[in-house]
Amino acid sequence: MNRAALRVSLPLLAALGRAGASSEDDQEDGGEDSPHSQEKGPGHSHWSYEDREHWGVDYPDCGGTMQSPINIETAKTIFSPELRPIQLSGYSLPASEKLKLRNNGHTVLLELPKSLAITGGYAQQYRAVQLHLHWGSPLGPGSEHTINGHRFAAEIHVVHYNTKYESIEEAMVHPDGLAVLGAFLEVGPKENPYYQEILEHLHKIQREGEEVLVSGFNIAGLLPDNLKLYFHYNGSLTTPPCYQTVKWTVFNQTMLLSHKQMLMLVTSLRNDDSKPLQNNYRLVQGLHGRRVLASFQTTLISTKHSRGGDGSAAAEGHSSSSFHAGDVLAVLFGVLFAVTALAFLLYIYKHRSQNTRLDSPTKSKVIYTAATTENTA
Numbered sequence: 338m339n340r341a342a343l344r345v346s347l348p349l350l351a352a353l354g355r356a357g358a359s360s361e362d363d364q365e366d367g368g369e370d371s372p373h374s375q376e377k378g379p380g381h382s383h384w385s386y387e388d389r390e391h392w393g394v395d396y397p398d399c400g401g402t403m404q405s406p407i408n409i410e411t412a413k414t415i416f417s418p419e420l421r422p423i424q425l426s427g428y429s430l431p432a433s434e435k436l437k438l439r440n441n442g443h444t445v446l447l448e449l450p451k452s453l454a455i456t457g458g459y460a461q462q463y464r465a466v467q468l469h470l471h472w473g474s475p476l477g478p479g480s481e482h483t484i485n486g487h488r489f490a491a492e493i494h495v496v497h498y499n500t501k502y503e504s505i506e507e508a509m510v511h512p513d514g515l516a517v518l519g520a521f522l523e524v525g526p527k528e529n530p531y532y533q534e535i536l537e538h539l540h541k542i543q544r545e546g547e548e549v550l551v552s553g554f555n556i557a558g559l560l561p562d563n564l565k566l567y568f569h570y571n572g573s574l575t576t577p578p579c580y581q582t583v584k585w586t587v588f589n590q591t592m593l594l595s596h597k598q599m600l601m602l603v604t605s606l607r608n609d610d611s612k613p614l615q616n617n618y619r620l621v622q623g624l625h626g627r628r629v630l631a632s633f634q635t636t637l638i639s640t641k642h643s644r645g646g647d648g649s650a651a652a653e654g655h656s657s658s659s660f661h662a663g664d665v666l667a668v669l670f671g672v673l674f675a676v677t678a679l680a681f682l683l684y685i686y687k688h689r690s691q692n693t694r695l696d697s698p699t700k701s702k703v704i705y706t707a708a709t710t711e712n713t714a
């Protein structure tokens with residue numbers, strides 16, 4: 338924590354201020370209606386977001402007590418030092434490897450080769466299957482998880498299954514079966530080249546069921562640079578069948594896309610009714626006593642995620658997470674306290690100096706500085 342003191346800078350504070358300001362204009366959870374997308378591959382079911390209140394009828398787990406997404410109240414998260422950085426392997430794919438990108442009517446889904454895996458941060462190894470996105474509309478944001486009630490523009494989910502199972506179908510019915518990495522997308526100043534690898538193909542898969550082959554790229558670029566700072570909790574698929582078998586990781590650092598890119602994401606696709614595929618997110622679900630762990634301390638600043646990497650400078654640590662912002666504030670308050678304490682001490686000294694001199698004028702100068710005695714004279 339103390340090392341953060343060295344990093345205190347006005348630009349950081351300014352950035353913090355901006356982050357805070359831009360987050361205020363957010364809407365609450367209630368009342369949107371929206372579709373939702375799927376966590377798994379073989380989805381072809383006929384559920385819809387209009388129907389989400391009734392998912393539990395056909396899919397009993399959707400009415401369970403360990404459902405996702407959730408609102409993460411940072412002040413209530415539990416700092417857990419054992420949560421090690423997430424480590425990814427095999428995420429950098431050569432352009433020669435072709436991946437299927439599909440509009441499944443609920444989301445855009447990129448199939449991932451088996452070579453991608455989570456090799457650190459979880460107790461077990463998980464193999465990637467697919468990634469997909471959740472988004473809003475030109476009128477509003479559409480992340481699934483929210484942080485302190487704040488909904489982000491969009492959210493990426495990278496779905497993995499435990500390698501101790503033969504397939505995702507087998508894994509998804511076991512409590513330790515799935516691991517999903519989630520990150521929030523926000524609008525930033527620059528085009529994000531990694532997301533562009535996906536977005537530039539959307540116009541070719543506007544209709545449900547359409548798919549296109551895209552060239553391999555560094556999939557890790559779709560996730561934050563900083564994989565150390567995250568929230569962790571046990572939850573579910575956010576679409577039917579809502580199996581409660583997902584160990585969730587939600588990163589603290591957000592991804593930045595240009596405004597144009599975000600617009601492309603939310604306006605390019607259509608659903609099975611040939612209507613715009615928008616607001617494909619599920620509303621937040623009750624915690625029912627579940628605890629949300631944090632890999633970092635969130636106590637001081639419980640507000641929000643801040644801008645981090647835009648993904649365009651993969652190895653450059655240009656992140657400014659709320660963790661660092663919290664440190665900055667801690668240092669500021671520390672300095673303020675020190676100044677106040679000093680002023681108080683000076684006042685006391687001054688006062689005692691006066692009193693002392695009134696009592697025994699000859700002794701005062703011995704103890705107190707000349708300047709002080711001059712002023713009080």
Ligand SMILES: [Zn+2]
Pocket residue numbers: 374375376469470471494575
């Ligand atoms: Zn999802």
